[in-house]
Amino acid sequence: xxxxxxxxxxxxxxxxxxxxxxxxxxxxxxxxxxxxxxxxxxxxxxxxxxxxxxxxxxxxxxxxxxxxxxxxxxxxxxxxxxxxxxxxxxxxxxxxxxxxxxxxxxxxxxxxxxxxxxxxxxxxxxxxxxxxxxxxxxxxxxxxxxxxxxxxxxxxxxxxxxxxxxxxxxxxxxxxxxxxxxxxxxxxxxxxxxxxxxxxxxxxxxxxxxxxxxxxxxxxxxxxxxxxxxxxxxxxxxxxxxxxxxxxxxxxxxxxxxxxxxxxxxxxxxxxxxxxxxxxxxxxxxxxxxxxxxxxxxxxxxxxxxxxxxxxxxxxxxxxxxxxxxxxxxxxxxxxxxxxxxxxxxxxxxxxxxxxxxxxxxxxxxxxxxxxxxxxxxxxxxxxx
Amino acid sequence: xxxxxxxxxxxxxxxxxxxxxxxxxxxxxxxxxxxxxxxxxxxxxxxxxxxxxxxxxxxxxxxxxxxxxxxxxxxxxxxxxxxxxxxxxxxxxxxxxxxxxxxxxxxxxxxxxxxxxxxxxxxxxxxxxxxxxxxxxxxxxxxxxxxxxxxxxxxxxxxxxxxxxxxxxxxxxx
Ligand code: HEM
Ligand code: FES
Numbered sequence: 001x002x003x004x005x006x007x008x009x010x011x012x013x014x015x016x017x018x019x020x021x022x023x024x025x026x027x028x029x030x031x032x033x034x035x036x037x038x039x040x041x042x043x044x045x046x047x048x049x050x051x052x053x054x055x056x057x058x059x060x061x062x063x064x065x066x067x068x069x070x071x072x073x074x075x076x077x078x079x080x081x082x083x084x085x086x087x088x089x090x091x092x093x094x095x096x097x098x099x100x101x102x103x104x105x106x107x108x109x110x111x112x113x114x115x116x117x118x119x120x121x122x123x124x125x126x127x128x129x130x131x132x133x134x135x136x137x138x139x140x141x142x143x144x145x146x147x148x149x150x151x152x153x154x155x156x157x158x159x160x161x162x163x164x165x166x167x168x169x170x171x172x173x174x175x176x177x178x179x180x181x182x183x184x185x186x187x188x189x190x191x192x193x194x195x196x197x198x199x200x201x202x203x204x205x206x207x208x209x210x211x212x213x214x215x216x217x218x219x220x221x222x223x224x225x226x227x228x229x230x231x232x233x234x235x236x237x238x239x240x241x242x243x244x245x246x247x248x249x250x251x252x253x254x255x256x257x258x259x260x261x262x263x264x265x266x267x268x269x270x271x272x273x274x275x276x277x278x279x280x281x282x283x284x285x286x287x288x289x290x291x292x293x294x295x296x297x298x299x300x301x302x303x304x305x306x307x308x309x310x311x312x313x314x315x316x317x318x319x320x321x322x323x324x325x326x327x328x329x330x331x332x333x334x335x336x337x338x339x340x341x342x343x344x345x346x347x348x349x350x351x352x353x354x355x356x357x358x359x360x361x362x363x364x365x366x367x368x369x370x371x372x373x374x375x376x377x378x379x380x381x382x383x384x385x
Numbered sequence: 386x387x388x389x390x391x392x393x394x395x396x397x398x399x400x401x402x403x404x405x406x407x408x409x410x411x412x413x414x415x416x417x418x419x420x421x422x423x424x425x426x427x428x429x430x431x432x433x434x435x436x437x438x439x440x441x442x443x444x445x446x447x448x449x450x451x452x453x454x455x456x457x458x459x460x461x462x463x464x465x466x467x468x469x470x471x472x473x474x475x476x477x478x479x480x481x482x483x484x485x486x487x488x489x490x491x492x493x494x495x496x497x498x499x500x501x502x503x504x505x506x507x508x509x510x511x512x513x514x515x516x517x518x519x520x521x522x523x524x525x526x527x528x529x530x531x532x533x534x535x536x537x538x539x540x541x542x543x544x545x546x547x548x549x550x551x552x553x554x555x556x557x558x559x
Contacts, residue, residue, distance in 0.1 A: 125507065129523065132506040147420075151429045153454035153501075161423065248449050248456050250508040254523050268524045271538035273479075278540035280504055336525040336537075 004203035006191035012082040014217030022072040029065040039163035041156045044119035045244040063233035070236045071225050073259035087306030088190040094298040096183040101294045110169040113162040120241030125254045127154045136281040194306025202375035261332030269344040293355045303363035310369040324350045434559035452558045456500035470531035480541045484531045498532045504539035
């Protein structure tokens with residue numbers, strides 16, 4: 001608790017603590033659900049309904065877990081976009097950032113497998129579509145896909161192993177979070193002006209200042225969380241997932257959970273062959289690439305100024321990137337036809353151009369605004385302004 | 386003398402390498418069963434061959450059957466569908482294949498294909514799409530009356546599983 005923390009952190013810096021809380025909520029409610037759930041294709045769907053209808057308090061516990069996944073991702077995205085704006089990924093925080101990206105990818109994998117467990121139509125077809133992605137790998141693709149599914153199609157073996165892994169992965173995430181926080185404690189926090197801590201005057205002790213601020217933020221975060229749980233537990237899900245899985249009928253329109261939509265759009269936007277790479281492999285490469293770009297981001301954006309507040313040009317492209325990302329999310333939920341396919345290609349193009357062209361270029365041509373000499377100076381100036 | 390001892394391979398070097406090799410083989414021998422258990426089990430493989438009677442499927446009708454857990458389309462094609470499939474020039478195809486190569490000789494009216502879209506595995510809807518073949522609602526792949534990919538993200542034609550005609554009205558898949 002004796003961790004000197006910059007005194008100018010704003011509320012975007014509370015999301016790390018909120019994420020720890022979210023992980024805790026998922027683990028506790030998950031362990032409870034596992035006491036009543038049956039991972040068998042004949043019984044899984046009914047066992048979830050059994051939890052929702054018969055188990056004491058099951059209706060709430062199941063809703064907390066399902067809504068919790070969405071809230072987890074909402075917090076993750078805010079946390080990541082905070083880092084993107086304030087340049088938190090820059091030296092000396094590269095390891096911290098990369099561990100964060102690993103957490104993000106592991107969390108997506110966990111959430112995806114969790115969504116298979118109720119064995120509804122979207123569960124089944126989501127699993128089919130995603131395991132099919134692996135068949136795009138050259139040469140070993142088909143065998144890899146069969147190995148993952150434990151059969152030629154998604155079936156009981158698939159459900160069983162996904163349940164096993166869905167239980168395991170959050171504990172691995174918890175371990176990586178421990179490393180993430182350790183990596184945070186070495187360089188210390190970044191802050192909204194992106195100027196490193198220079199003296200004791202720039203910091204306050206973590207406790208009680210930030211423990212209390214974090215707790216207040218958690219309470220505020222729990223308000224919409226509770227609203228969803230009590231008043232609209234199913235609103236974030238898809239109605240088709242309340243129909244039991246049927247391997248012979250594909251739902252009208254397969255949509256993953258909202259938080260996976262941006263990457264889903266990237267996956268399916270590539271509907272043309274590029275040289276010897278066919279459209280299917282191309283989509284997979286684009287999707288994997290969009291995540292791997294985050295890993296190398298610290299080396300793409302070479303601007304020495306961290307905070308977007310002092311980068312007049314960067315800000316425009318950053319906010320366009322945010323809008324574009326929301327666009328990718330929206331398009332993932334639309335059918336792949338007509339104008340949507342074109343828009344998807346434009347949004348995917350901007351996603352890649354932002355990282356690969358705009359950020360490297362900006363670090364060369366942009367003239368940043370003058371930086372305050374220290375955190376205290378900027379805080380005091382604000383007080384007098 | 387000392388330098389000679391260093392450059393020559395000694396008994397000890399041999400023992401090091403041999404120990405390492407045994408350890409590597411040992412780790413592999415333990416790891417492989419742990420990975421292989423993920424592969425399809427005996428009960429899944431037992432369903433690998435099935436027979437199916439074609440009697441009663443009218444011209445223009447399709448049925449979907451299950452083979453190895455995968456849905457399979459069996460379609461009794463109309464004359465018109467066969468004609469359009471045959472007349473399509475190969476140059477218009479993304480994955481060029483003649484219609485004849487996708488059916489059994491003398492049984493051109495029967496089209497048997499795995500029903501999973503070759504993109505990401507959804508089940509396309511029959512008698513729809515621009516080519517009156519199949520349309521995959523997931524990401525918009527369009528197949529023709531021979532199940533060949535015409536447009537959209539799917540890379541290849543719908544897969545024809547290995548099968549044979551035992552009699553004129555009985556096929557064996559697998
Ligand atoms: C379960 C998921 C995660 C948890 C529990 C978690 C937790 C935390 C905590 C407690 C902090 C310190 C407080 C704060 O600055 O908000 C932090 C900082 C940070 N996190 Fe995460 N995090 C998670 C995921 C991620 C992801 C996915 C990324 C990026 C891709 C990321 C990037 C960062 C960075 C760059 C910092 C340092 C920022 C700064 O102090 O300015 N984190 N994280
Ligand atoms: S699964 Fe058919 S188009 Fe993607």
